[in-house]
Amino acid sequence: MPNPSINPAQQLDREFAQERASALGRLGRAFEAALAALAEFDQAPSDTLDRRQMRSALVAEASVALWQFIVQREACGLRDMRQVLRDYAVPAEVAARMGALPVSPGRLRSQKSP
Numbered sequence: 001m002p003n004p005s006i007n008p009a010q011q012l013d014r015e016f017a018q019e020r021a022s023a024l025g026r027l028g029r030a031f032e033a034a035l036a037a038l039a040e041f042d043q044a045p046s047d048t049l050d051r052r053q054m055r056s057a058l059v060a061e062a063s064v065a066l067w068q069f070i071v072q073r074e075a076c077g078l079r080d081m082r083q084v085l086r087d088y089a090v091p092a093e094v095a096a097r098m099g100a101l102p103v104s105p106g107r108l109r110s111q112k113s114p
Contacts, residue, residue, distance in 0.1 A: 034062040063097035
């Protein structure tokens with residue numbers, strides 16, 4: 001039930017802040033899961049083509065999760081990503097690929113000139 005002493009704009013601002021915080025938590029858990037999957041995969045290293053491709057996919061997934069987490073943190077006013085990189089011990093290759101989306105065949109066709 002809405003609090004009558006809070007005007008509707010304040011109530012809406014509070015609900016937006018709650019949703020930003022909730023989304024930050026969801027994205028943080030997804031990022032942690034992607035890092036854990038990569039770390040678990042690295043526990044049994046071998047150098048086959050299939051494993052290199054699987055690892056590359058895990059690095060790509062973790063980098064997208066990092067990017068989404070950082071963007072949401074910034075939406076919440078948390079601007080310093082160095083703390084995230086340090087606290088989560090983000091591998092350099094994941095940080096380097098942050099924001100680089102994998103190329104899909106559909107994207108390649110749409111980028112070609114006529």
